[in-house]
Amino acid sequence: MRFPPSLPPAAPAAPTRLHFLHSAARAALRLPLLRHAGRSRNAVRLATAALVLLLLAGLLPQAASASAPAKSDRPVQVFDVRAGKVVQSFPNEDAYQQIARSWLDAAEGLSPNLSPDDDCGYVFRIPLREPASLKVGRLHLRAEDVFLFYCPEREPELLVFDERKKPYLLTARPDLRPFFERIGFEP
Template identity: 45%
Template sequence: MTILFNRVTVIMAALLILAALASPSALAAPQSVQPEPQKAAAPDEATETGLKPVQAFDVAQGKVVRSVPNDKSFQKMAKKWLKSVTGLAPQMTADNSCTFVYRIPLAKPAVVKADAISITTNDVFLFYCGNNPPLLLVFDGERKPYLLLFKEDIKPFIRKVGIPALAD
C-alpha cells in the first residue's frame, strides 16, 4: 500500500510541476537573463533553432521565475546528465530541500538508460536540492515519470541560469 501511495505521490507531483510550467500564470513575467559575455551564444540562437527556453521554477513561489534562451551549451549539459544516470532514485518524490526545478527542453528526443529500463524523453527536469544530490525527472512517451540519480556537476548550469546564486 505504501509503494502504491508513493507512486501516486510522485506522479501527482510531476503532473503539478508540468502544469505549473505550462500554465500562463506560471509564465507571467519571468525574469529574463542576458548570457554572460564570455559564454554568450548568438543573441537569437534559441529563436533560430526553435527551442523552447530553459525555465527555472521556484518551488516556494509556485511559478517560473526565470526564462533563458535554450542554446547548444544547455543541450550539451542536459545530454551529459542523461549519460551519467546511475539508476532510478530510491525515493519516489523529491524532498523539501529541493528549492528549484529547471526545465530543459531537448532539441531532439534522448534515450536514458536506468537500471533495466530505457526511456525516451523530450524534456529534462533538474531538481536543485541545496546540499543534497540533485535529481533528474524525465517522462516517457506515455507521460510516466522517472526520478533519476546522476553524477554530473550541475554548478556550470546553475551559474549560467543565474539562480540561485552559488558561492564560489
C-alpha cells in the same frame, strides 16, 4: 540563492491548463516506484499526483495548448518550488542542449524516492531539440525534456518522461557549475 535582476521574468502560463493537469495526473499515477511495501498505494498515488501536478503545472504550461511553440523554441525554465512558479526563462541555446545531455549521462539509476522533495529549492527544465536515448541499468527510454530537482542539502534528481509520457525519477551526479554559471544562479 539569487538571480541577477537583469534576467527577464518567466512567460505567463497558458490559459488552458485543465487538459494538461489531467494528463499530468494520469502520468503521476503510472510512476513505477509506487509499489514499495509498507505504504498505502492509493495514498502514495494521491500524494505523488498532487506533487507532480503542482510542479509540472508551472513547468510545462505550453503542453496544454494546441498552439505550443516548436520544440526548438521551448525555453529553458527555472521553477522555484517554494514560490510555486516559473521564475526565470532563457532561450534554449546549443549550450543548454549539451548541458542536458551531460545530465542524462550522469544518471545512475532509478531513485529510491517515491517523488521529488516538495520542499526543495528549484527545478530546472531543459527541453531537448531532439529526443535523447537514455540507458540506465535495464531502463531504456527516449526523453524529450530533462528536469533537474536541485536541493542544496541533497544529491540532485532527474525527472524524465518516456515516449508514452511515463515519468521516471533518476539519481544523478551531474556537474552543475556550467549550468549555474550560464543562468547566473548562486547556490
